[in-house]
Amino acid sequence: MSTATTQAAGLQKLTPELKAFIAKWKNKPGNLIMVLHRVQQGYGYIPREVAFEVADLLDVPLAKIYGVITFYNFFKLKKPGRNQIQVCMGTACYLKGGEDIIHEIEGILGVGLNTVTPDGEFSVEAVRCIGCCGLAPVMVINGEVYGKVKTEALQGIVAKIRKG
């Protein structure tokens, strides 16, 4: 728990790998989105201080970088929880009770959508179709897909992940 706070306080720096990636892409037109993807892959989000560095290295105004980050749903400005829960709200999942799953998860974790639990363990978001409509309703936890999810099973699933 304290690690989350120290990390939040400490400033993130661009790693040498990321710097190398940026150098490789620097002269390709339209590189900004690809670079931001790579940054987010590294940190789980796009830290403010890293965005400053990217602006310098690519020679792009910071305003343009933030314009792009905030336009696209995929890019995050806040550090997500250690475990990330994504509940699919595509049409098939919606029809089969995706909303109930969100309510139940919010109840279990005690936080709303797009929020991190106070201990930094979980964050929940609703996502658009992840393309497993045959398994609806679907959620994804740390990249693993859970299909045909029943609300009764959620308490157990969350408890299991909390234990690690």
Next chain:
Amino acid sequence: MGYKQYILVCGGTACESNKGVALFAALKKAVEENGLVNDVQVVRTGCLGFCEKGPIVKILPQDTFYVEVKPEDAVVIVKEHLIKGRVVSRLLYDKNQSKINVGIEGIDFYQKQFRIVLRNCGVIDPDKIDEYIARDGYKALEKALFEMKPQNVIDEVSKSGLRGRGGAGFPTGKKWSFAAMQPAGQKYMVCNADEGDPGAYMDRSTLEGDPHSVLEAMTIAGYAIGANMGYVYIRAEYPLAIQRLETAIAQAREYGLLGQNILGSDFSFDIELRLGAGAFVCGEETALLASIEGKRGMPSPRPPFPAVKGLWGRPTVINNVETLANIPVILLKGGLWFSKIGTATSKGTKVFALTGKINNSGLIEVPMGTTLREIIFDIGGGIRGGKAFKAAQTGGPSGGMIPPQFLDLPIDYESLAKIGSIMGSGGLIVMDEDDCIPDIAKFYLDFTVDESCGKCAPCRIGGRKLLNYLDAICKGDGTYEDIDNMKEISEAMSRASLCGLGQTASNPVQSSLRYFMDEYKEHIDDKKCRAGKCKNLLRYSIDTAKCVGCTACARVCPVNCISGERKQPHTIDSTKCIKCGQCFEVCKFHAVNRA
């Protein structure tokens, strides 16, 4: 060399997420442990389509089709089927079949399907270029480069009658010829794999199951229009498809099928990936190009069309994944062959992601002109739980709701437009009596409002207004004036919005007002939601004559608003009730009324 038997394991996203990865490993292990490594090959293929019953395993040459296979079943399949030649009947789709030949012919899901786009999905290992080549892969490219002039390629595609599968249905040959007519110089070929429509996964499955068919088609298109560079714009949310495309591009370069002087000709072409970042509007051509350029994905007015002024101001052709996957087949079998499939105006096949309240969810490909009834009832196996069909939505948030009276309408671009929907990219969502039409219209509007880029007022403001009216109606606060306003705003949005997103955003509203006005009326006049979805309009009560006092409802109620003695009728305190519906679900005696 040469394997005697093959085990095909579906590697589509739905099956892989459903312990398919462990199953693949378990089968490989079982084959090794039984000393069959030289006789049996285990192949991870692309999507076999029957997602509902996944994970799917198919055994060749017997063509046995196993469904819902678990990793634990691997040993049995190897020991019983492969070694002893006995079919494991408990894993068959129809458990009563015992014949050795129990392939897909016996499964109604595959009847009436016709596979052009998905020809290799579920047949080849998408990570192996040799398997694609063995199935006539890259033969069309060879033919184009050495036997045809660019104009001949365009003529063949025009002759086929192929139209864009991304939604609008623009003739592909015409699009190519516009770009080809531009003066020589830098041109681009772009594949639109930004499949943002919720409830649709056709392109994802094609890319995951047969990535080379798209790369081959892009190269052919590049040759036809005079482009030497191609981009695949793909959603970042599709990691498996991205990975398979990266592998495929690397292999194609290694084989000299991409890069300088392809196959020794003087044509050079290369392909790179560009990732989307979760913006539905980027499915729109001009917004997609802005995104590849690294900008916010805002659309711009057309003309100029991308074929004249596209990526970085250069002539650009943008084709959707499914459109492209048709191209190699058209060149090999001829435009004339292709034009004989389908209807008068819509040629070839269409891939649909069939989902919602249907027995057999999955990925299907049918000739244009197939009726909804055939798709939903013959292929899809009808409505789940024997409920009544209410509506089908094609085209996702840009499409319309199709009522039961059009079940026998042959589906093509024109027929769908006539009844207020669109072909769209191929999402086909089935709704039953438990779904509330105004609620679903609200769901779609919520989506488009969220995804509107905000550049033009009709979409930005109109969408929000529509959503507010729908919200009021679902809460029981709607009026007939709201309905009139919704009609007027919808009309304005379709006429005045800048791009396809705004122009079609009101389709779910317009079509539902046209066909399901009675449901809107009930919400307004009677404050009633017959599907029981709109929670504000629900009242739960217990029928004292039917209640036996089992206490099941009282135990499940999360707010303890149900009271009563054991074996005595219970009552619900409606002032405390949060209308979660759990008592309704749990009662075995149908004593809980919902009105």
